[in-house]
Amino acid sequence: MKRILLAIGNTDYSKILRSHFANHSDELEVLEQEIMHHKYLDEIVELEKPDILLVHDYYLSSDTTMGPEREKEWITFIQHMRAIYDDGIRVVFLCERPKGDPFLSRLVQNNVLDIFNNNAIDINEMMEQLKDRPRYSRVSKFVVNSVSTNEIVGEDTENVDGQETESDEQTSDTESTPAATPTEKPQKVVIKNVIEKKVEKKVKVVNKNVVKRDYSIQIHNNTEKIVGIPVKKKLVMIGSPIARSGSTFISHILARTLTNMGIDTTYVESPLARPYTYDRFIGQQHSADYRSRFYQFSKYIDPKFKSMYDWNKEDVELICKHPTNEPIYEESDVAFETFVKVLFSNKSTVTIIDVGTDWRYELYQDVFEIADHAYFVIEPDIPFIQYLEESKEDFIEFLHRQIEHEKSFFLGNRFDKSVLQNELLKDLYEGKIITHFPVFNVQDVFQAQFDGIFLNDYKDYQKLIDPYLEPILEDILPKEFLKKHKKGTGFFKGLFNKKITLEKGEESTV
Structure with a gap:
């Protein structure tokens, strides 16, 4: 039995995942505890010690802004996890980034072997992948030949001995390999012949500086059209x-x-x-x-x-x-x-x-x-x-x-x-x-x-x-x-289906 800890930061997204994990309860168990902010990752992981940690790049709240600063935060956390637990905790990374994004390559270099980078996820495929062992073959497509550590994590690439690191050696080729920038907005996935349900929400992050984030969830099914309520x-x-x-x-x-x-x-x-x-x-x-x-x-x-x-x-x-x-x-x-x-x-x-x-x-x-x-x-x-x-x-x-x-x-x-x-x-x-x-x-x-x-x-x-x-x-x-x-409209009916799409809006500080 593999114990799974969710660090999604989006309750509707988590609810959909939990409903599908329930169909595989003989092999996959989702813990009741859930992480809603990046700063509690270390503490709650240490407390729960899951087999699998499932995180979302964008929806998990953080005090850092999207871009190089957030990427540095993720890499630092993953390296910290590996230092403490070695390969004992499997990190599953959900995001909306293009295939050539150098940050995804950096994740693979840090032994993150489960990456779902599309805004539409085949849930059944995900379930089967998590039942299986991690495989490099699934993420090799994200590895680019040249990745600049300075671009990704904003750190000095010179080590304590003044020698160049492995990523420095790769930097010289960077200019010849164009890649999407980390902040580039991912292309929307267009799915034909489906009916969409949209539920728009604002998530209020409980903090001294309150941040509101707009997002919408699209659930695709073939039976009915239901308009969600903000x-x-x-x-x-x-x-x-x-x-x-x-x-x-x-x-x-x-x-x-x-x-x-x-x-x-x-x-x-x-x-x-x-x-x-x-x-x-x-x-x-x-x-x-x-x-x-x-x-x-x-x-x-x-x-x-x-x-x-x-x-x-x-x-x-x-x-x-x-x-x-x-x-x-x-x-x-x-x-x-x-x-x-x-x-x-x-x-x-x-x-x-x-x-x-x-x-x-x-x-x-x-x-x-x-x-x-x-x-x-x-x-x-x-x-x-x-x-x-x-x-x-x-x-x-x-x-x-x-x-x-x-x-x-x-x-x-x-x-x-x-x-x-x-x-x-x-x-x-x-x-x-x-x-x-x-x-x-x-x-x-x-x-x-x-x-x-x-x-x-x-x-x-x-x-x-x-x-x-x-x-x-x-x-x-x-x-x-x-x-x-x-009116008695069951607008939650038919929520849990195979494909989910999440679209994010702009962040604003209030």
């Missing part, structure tokens, strides 16, 4: 200034609603708060060895104990603390960098962070800067409202600044329509309470907890919940997507 990868924060206001309850039902709509969703419990979600879904019966990814990246990890870091409940990926095998982390245990690392470890389109009452921590003040949406849960409790309005505590004043931001709204919990007409609430919150939730039947809520299921999945509660969640969904998701969903 969807953004979203980071959503939900919390409250006061404990027991319902931020976790709302986070859970929102996450489950999104997965019911076919949207990959991850729920993240605050590592700084008391554990709740593991027991809420009776984790000990289903995932006794589970630990959160905060534990995986913490100083508390004990390699002697078996641990699993992936837990999926009704299609919602859960990142929450084990109540007895993990501590309540201190802020010093979870730096912003660690939190971002956890976010990169999930593949979901929507990630919901249940902040609870932890807004006071600087960590969440930093996360707020990169979040797409922030929701503050309030109750119709006058002393609570007065505290929120008049308190001079630092974190309340910080909340006031957050709430004034255009991406922030209030969510009313345990509200009644008549309460919203009260002059006090209208004066304070008019236009800022995006929706409100009623008091749901206490017996039903308890029974859902007793059964360890989402309230959405109890009786007909999803239909009951939908009207209250609709304003949030309209805030998070494109109108066209919601319109198609209401």
